[in-house]
Amino acid sequence: MAEHAPHFTITPLGGLGEIGLNCQVWSTADSTVLIDCGLMFPDDYHLGVDVVIPRFDHILQQRDKVRGIILTHGHEDHIGALPWLVPHLRGIPIFGSRFTLALVEHKLREHGLADRVEFVPVTPGTPLALGDMTFHFLPVCHSIIEGYAVGVETPVGRVLHTGDFKIDPHPLEGSGTDLDLFRSFAGDEGVRLLLSDSTNIEREGHSLPEREILSSFRHIFTEAQGRIVITLFSSHIQRIQEVFDLAAEFGRTVVVSGRSLMTNIELAREHGFLRVPPALHMDAAGLPPVADRDMVLLVTGSQGEPLSALSRITMGEHKHLTIHEGDTVVMSSRIIPGNARAITRLINQIYRLGAEVYYDKFRAIHASGHAHRDELRAMIETMRPQCFVPVHGEYRHLVKHARLAQECGVAPERAFILENGDPLTLLPQGVRLGERIHVESILVDGKGVGDVGHSVLKERHILGGEGMVIVVLVVDEVTWDVLHGPEMLSKGFVFEQHYNHVLEDAKCIVLDIFENIPPGETERLQDRIRSALRRFFRKVLERDPIVVPVITTI
Secondary structure (H helix, E strand, O other): OOOOOOOEEEEEEOEEEOOOOOEEEEEEOOEEEEOOOOOOOOEEOOOOOOOEEEEOOHOOOHHHHHEEEOOOOOHHHEEEHHHHHHHHHHOOOEEEOHHHHHHHHHHHHHOOHHHEEEEEEEOOOOOEEEOOOEEEEEEEEOOOOOOOEEEEEOOOOOEEEOOOEEEOOOOOOOOOHHHHHHHHHHHOOOOOOOEOOOOOOOOOOOOOHHHHHHHHHHHHHOOOHHHHHHHHEEOHHHHHHHHHHHHHHHOOOOEEHHHHHHOOOOOHHHHOOOOOOOOEEOOOOOOOOOOHHEEEEEEEOOOOOOHHHHHHHOOOOOOOOOOOOOOOOEEOOOOOOOOHHEEEEEEHHHHOOOOOOOOOOOOOOOOOOOOOOHHHHHHHHHHOEEEEEEEEEHHHHHHHHHHHHHHHHOOOOOOOOOOOOOOOOOOOEEEEEOOOOOOEEEEEOOEOOOOOOOHHHHHOOOOOOOEEEEEEEEEEOOOEEEEEEEEEEEOOOOOOOHOOOOOOHHHHHHHHHHHHOOOOOOHHHHHHHHHHHHHHHHHHHOOEEEEEEEEEEE
16 A cells, blocks of 8 residues: 555554553544543552553654544543653644543643643534544533544545444433434445444443433432432533532532542533532531531542542541431442442441442442443444444453444444554555554553563562562671571561571571572572572462572672
C-alpha cells in the first residue's frame, strides 16, 4: 500500500481483551487522531501498583500527524491516562462534551498540566473536521452524562464507534441513544465498519431502565424510618440527581462525604448539569442537628475501598459520621471484578452495626450503563456494517459479540476479533490486517512509570508470600577474618524467637560456606549463601524466602 493512498487504520493500544485501558489510534495518509485515553486499575497480581496505562510509543512516533484527542465520555477507563500522555504532546487539542472536558480539566489541573492542552467542546449536530476526517458526535445513554458515540467520515467510507452505551427507550433526562440518529449517519448503504461496546454481550434481553431504579429508590425513601446512606459511582450524575430530587420530595437533608463525590457534584453544579436540594451539606463537620428520619448520607465507597467514606464510617474511623441501628444502606453500583471480597466484608460489618443493606442482588438499585444482547443486536441491525470489530470487553466477550454480528448478516471473514496492537486498515476495495505492534501496558507505581515489570512483581509476591532473610557479614579485607556476624534478620519469614534454632543452623551454614571461599571473592560468597540458605529453608520449613546476603569488607 502506497503511503499516501486512501486508507483508514485503527490501531488499538488498549481496551481489547480487557475491561479498561480504552485507547485507539485512528490514522489516514494525512492525519492521526487518538480516540480515548483510559487507564485500568490494577488486579490482585499487581502488588503496590497504582494504575495501568497504555504504551504511547505508537502515537508518539507520529506526533507530527496528530490532530487531537477525542473523548467519548468522562469515565476513568477512557480519560484516566491523559496525565501521562499530555506532557509529550504539548498544545494538543482535546475534544469532548462539556462535562467530559470539565472532568479532564480538573484532572490535568491536579497534575499541573491544564495549561498544556487546548480544551475544545463538541456538540451533536456540529461536525468536526480534522485533516481528511470529519467527526460526528451522537449522544448515547450511559452511566455518565454527555457521553457520545463517534462517527467519522474517512477517505474510504464511514466508520462508527459506539463508545459505552445502552438503549433506554424512556430515559429520565436527555435524548438517550436515538437509533434514528444512528440510522441517519449510516445512510442507505450502512457503515463500512462498526466498533461496538461488548461488555454485556453475555446478558440476555435488555438492560434495566433507569426509571426502574428511581422507582426502587422511591420505595426505600418511603419505607426507611432512619437515615438513608447511599453509595454510588461518583460520576453517575443522573443518579445523584435522583437522590437529590427524592431528598427534596421527602424533606430530607443531604450530607455528602467523599472527595470524588464532592468534586463531581461541584463540577456538575457549576456547569448546570445538577439541581441541588435546598438542604445540602458538603461538609459533615458543620451539620446542624438533624433527626435520623430527615437525613440522607451520600458517600463514596461503593467498591469497599478501605479509605473511602463508607468504609471509614462503618469502621468507626470517620470524624463526624457513624453507622448505627435503624440506618438503611443502599449500595447502588455493580461489583467491579476483584472487589467482591472487600464489598462482602463491608456489608457484613454494616449488618453487625444493626443497619439494613440493599445491594444489587437484593433489589433493583443499580442499572448497568452497558447494552445487553438485544440492544447490541439492535445497534448492529441499525448500522448494517460491512465490517465489524467488537471492543471494550474481555476476549470471550469479543468472540461472542463477533458471533452476534454474523447472526445479523456480517460475513464471517469481516467480523474481526482484534487484540491490542493489531492494526486494521480499510482500503478503497478491501481490508488489510497489519503486523502486530508492541503495546504491552505500563505499570505506574508512585512517581515511577514503567519501572515495575514482571521481575519486580515476582519479587513482591515472594516477599508477600514467603518473606525475606537478610544475612549480614562483616569481613576484614586483608586477613579475610569475620569481624561481625553472621547476623540473620527475618522480615515476614519467621518470628526469630520461635525459630531461633533454624536461624542458628543457618548461621552455621553461612560460616561453612565462608571457610570454603577464597579471600576476596565476595560476589561468589553472596551467590553461594543465597542458594544454600534457600535450599535449607525449603528442606526444613518448606518455605522459600528471598535471601539477601550483605557482605561488607573493611
